[in-house]
Amino acid sequence: MNRPSFRNWQSVQEEVRRRIHAREWKPGDLIPNESELAQEFGCARTTVNRALRSLAESGVLDRRRKAGTRVAAQPVAKATLDISVIRIEVEERGQKYGYQRIERDAAVPPLAISGAMKTSAQRPLLHIRALHLADDAPYAFEDRWINPDVVPDAMQEPFDSVSANEWLLRHAPYTHGEIAFSATSATPDEAAILGCPASSALFAIDRLTWDGAASVTKVRLLFGPGHQLRTVL
Amino acid sequence: MNRPSFRNWQSVQEEVRRRIHAREWKPGDLIPNESELAQEFGCARTTVNRALRSLAESGVLDRRRKAGTRVAAQPVAKATLDISVIRIEVEERGQKYGYQRIERDAAVPPLAISGAMKTSAQRPLLHIRALHLADDAPYAFEDRWINPDVVPDAMQEPFDSVSANEWLLRHAPYTHGEIAFSATSATPDEAAILGCPASSALFAIDRLTWDGAASVTKVRLLFGPGHQLRTVL
DNA sequence: CAGATTATTATGTATGCACATAACATCATT
DNA sequence: AATGATGTTATGTGCATACATAATAATCTG
Known part of the structure; x- marks a missing residue:
């Protein structure tokens, strides 16, 4: 079976979300590093980085240099309130x-x-x-x-x-x-x-x-x- | 006077924030496009893009393709609440x-x-x-x-x-x-x-x-x- | 002149490469 | 064994380039 390729950061993000949701990657788990994912997904590391960074911003992933990226153990839900006039x-x-x-x-x-x-x-x-x-x-x-x-x-x-x-x-x-x-x-x-x-x-x-x-x-x-x-x- | 150079996206962001705060760019104003800013700041367009994208995410700027980037007229304050256990x-x-x-x-x-x-x-x-x-x-x-x-x-x-x-x-x-x-x-x-x-x-x-x-x-x-x-x- | 077509433009994003930086691992020194 | 220097590694970022896409402007056509 030929693996599908994820050629834009949104689809990479979706796939990562799917794996977390499907418990392929469980809370607290260390996930493969950017280069490995880039190779697997058939895209550039930059693209993977964009996807993972965005997921980290929304609290789904925890990232630390050298330590790697892991699924947030305590997924804090971030509720964004728009306070307008x-x-x-x-x-x-x-x-x-x-x-x-x-x-x-x-x-x-x-x-x-x-x-x-x-x-x-x-x-x-x-x-x-x-x-x-x-x-x-x-x-x-x-x-x-x-x-x-x-x-x-x-x-x-x-x-x-x-x-x-x-x-x-x-x-x-x-x-x-x-x-x-x-x-x-x-x-x-x-x-x-x-x-x-x-x-x-x-x-x-x-x-x-x-x-x-x-x-x-x-x-x-x-x-x-x-x-x-x-x-x- | 030699203009300072802004060589990373955070400093570009800071400078844009400063101009908005100093009312050099007023709410509703169209600001220069990415290429122009990149040239002015002495950095790559990618870097300007990163800074402006981040500001748009936080509600400070409104961006639309072709239409350009403008200072948010109605700056909605985005309060992010972390809902944890x-x-x-x-x-x-x-x-x-x-x-x-x-x-x-x-x-x-x-x-x-x-x-x-x-x-x-x-x-x-x-x-x-x-x-x-x-x-x-x-x-x-x-x-x-x-x-x-x-x-x-x-x-x-x-x-x-x-x-x-x-x-x-x-x-x-x-x-x-x-x-x-x-x-x-x-x-x-x-x-x-x-x-x-x-x-x-x-x-x-x-x-x-x-x-x-x-x-x-x-x-x-x-x-x-x-x-x-x-x-x- | 209305409506459709095409060109233009600014942002959006993908890529390959390079180097920066934080954090951890390892090894040498006292 | 504690301390410190050094290396390694994964993420973070910058850059040049190319192309994609949305929205507008300009142009063509009936």
Whole structure:
């Protein structure tokens, strides 16, 4: 029997996936090296490398120089969440997007905020509270602090029609950030804003972005009961 | 002035990132094509391609054949969550992992389950309920249904010391899956198991995995109040 | 001029080769 | 036997070249 040839990296990847799935290569197993696979598959080593590198990125393989490539013993599923602007998120659900600014002022933030943002405890920050709507119903409550030292232009923005969520993405570049997801019980205030019973279980996204060593903005987004963040594995 | 040369793809990537961050290339802008950049950077087109491809994967650039490469207008932040085995998760927090099986039986699932898993409404599935502990305190409550047609070996497993969470990853290959995050109010039953007040806001992860067209398992993981799922941007 | 055909162009990828680098193995030295 | 130098090996990457492919632009044709 003449073995089929795998002449592009996608088909090599598929074949490797198949062998792992078929348990020909079991979790923890060392697989043949690139040169051997290239010979077997009838393609260049570069092509095999491309396929294996991609599989390593998605967590299926563990690769180490000299040590070789092995099937991930503990296959960590990598779920990639696309965090976009809320307006886009709502529109992609086929709903009408709406926005309401609730509050905008400069204020000295609670210590938890200035601490996390590494700003001076007395320094007033720009504080925005707003509601995002989907089909005229409350969708997400945004509570945001902006560092005016990093984004001075924000002080001139009213954020009454364009959300800070959207404005910042366009005007405030950042280098890195942290994001956390959690569940929280609605305070009476939050419940009133989101139009849900007090103590409802809300889905919370906390995000903190940095431009180098300085924090840009810290935001908490609260989603009403029933909200799901979904993706594929 | 002699321009610096960028002789590896990481430094090319860095330079592109810098230009975008410095607004030399603004969101939506078409950037020079690979050949031009290769010439400017004094490297091969392959190297530029590697850098730009990687940036496109992370959502910073939009690339289309012939149309060229442009800076993403709506930079979607891609948060990658590593979903691993709960035991590993706990151990990585430096805590002692514990496991308790609460229930194991074959039962006809609610319609919501058989519907989602696309199994016959009368078909009994393997039902496991278990508690994961961190430093002897409740950490996560696992409520799982397993499709015995796809994972017959599971019927022989007691799941009293090794969690289904871990056993399945080792013994039940899957091709794809869905995952959803949400917040939910603790039922009295759940509250008792997790040792928290009834109606507490719990963080829920729902996962459904498939092997081709057949569902492998559907699981709901509930985490106690205060639990956060965090990652970097 | 509408619609189909063809050319052009930028990205996508395969290949052979070379060398870099990390990690491990081996052997020599104290 | 501990320590350090050296070699070996598998992956990681760069380069030149060639061709593939998708999408657009230009051209031809009825």
